[in-house]
Amino acid sequence: MPEGPSVKKFSLLASPFVGQVVAKVGGSSKRINLQNLKELRFQDCQVHGKNLFLAFGSDEREIVMSQHPERGQEETALEEVMGTGRDGITLSKIKGQEPKLPSTDNQQQEAQESNYLEPAEDPWKWLHFHFWLFGSIRANEFARARSANKRGDWKDPVPRLVLHFDGGGFLAFYNCRMAWCSGPTIKPTCDILSVQFHQGQALEALCQPRPVCCILLDQRYFSGLGNIIKNEILYMAKIHPLSQGSHLKLENVESLLNHALRFSSNWLHNKLQGKRLHYQIYMKEVCPLGHRVLKESLGPPRGLKRLTWWCPECQFLYT
Ligand SMILES: [Zn+2]
Structure with a gap:
């Protein structure tokens, strides 16, 4: 998508x-x-x-x-x-x-x-x-x-x-x-590319007791954030996708949010200049440090499961 x-x-x-x-x-x-x-x-x-x-x-x-x-x-x-x-x-x-x-x-x-x-x-x-x-x-x-x-x-x-x-x-x-x-109904406060994006609300959402890979794809809090952004920013923030949001430290959550905002705007910037994005983990066999990457469909028990790539060496599981 x-x-x-x-x-x-x-x-x-x-x-x-x-x-x-x-x-x-x-x-x-x-x-x-x-x-x-x-x-x-x-x-x-x-x-x-x-x-x-x-x-x-x-x-x-x-x-x-x-x-x-x-x-x-x-x-x-x-x-x-x-x-x-x-x-x-x-x-x-x-x-x-x-x-x-x-x-x-x-x-x-x-x-x-x-x-x-x-x-x-x-x-x-x-x-x-x-x-x-x-x-x-x-x-x-x-x-x-x-x-x-x-x-x-x-x-x-x-x-x-x-x-x-x-x-x-x-x-x-x-x-x-x-x-x-009847018109756009999505609030710009949850749109990751909007100047009105509400960071406080996003930080609160990331601290929920759910796997962080599911929270990031929840369009009620992160409208516009999709599977590619999810995989890449979890790798950059060194967080295992199945970490519970409620177990992350504040510095982890802030780092994840900063990566989400920076990665999304860089991606748009590249697109406008006709450049392709270079992925670090999405659809890769090895991470940039040479570790073997794992791949699995992850999601809520009854919800949509999305293919997720992560490095067990670089990304830490907070449970
Ligand atoms: Zn690695």
Whole structure:
């Protein structure tokens, strides 16, 4: 399943199309009536953990990027990750969208007033995307077959949804589930890539009397954290995946959380620069120190078990 940094990258591919109107719709999805998207304006794009939310609707609501409070925070977070600030290249410039600045006092007042004018009913429809195991988004290109199928045909993957915009570009969505919803419901305080991530709440969650490998994958506390991040940060913090959270020392818990935040933002940074991530333990036979790595499916007794890699020499079991 694409983890937080991958979905964040998908949102960066989609964001430049915010403000454009859907001119044509294609794709294989039968789950929603794709034609309902036609002629709607793409109004907003938000990522929460492993979930992407796109808003479509009429022009009743103001969409000036620089005046959208939630977008402002999102931009700041991404700028931090990308090492750019207000004086550097801002996200809106990367997206080719200059913030609209009112030129006269009158216009400025109008713009400020419109900021507070919220319609009685939200005119936007939100489409929630979940990317299964191998879902992805392409901008202005289609995915191509990487190998031949069993019959020897080179068949390109079929997109679930293709949105052609009035600006001439398009977005293609692959291997994803789509559903209409009333809007993003996941709190940014539990999103590991959000500037609003609540570290105190996360530290408390990590001290629960459960195996730490299960706590880390609990999306109620660590939205966006997936199996790769889990394996890598447990190795970096030198903690055995079956250690009970309640038996960890405060310094262990703090180290684990720091690794989670640093690893996730580094991963996103690498993705944005087109670099691949080098894993230390995930899917490895030996650890960086040359010890033999163990692999087992671990999880709650009745819950989903996930393949876990760990080094019995480097990682300590706290019981
Ligand atoms: Zn080792």
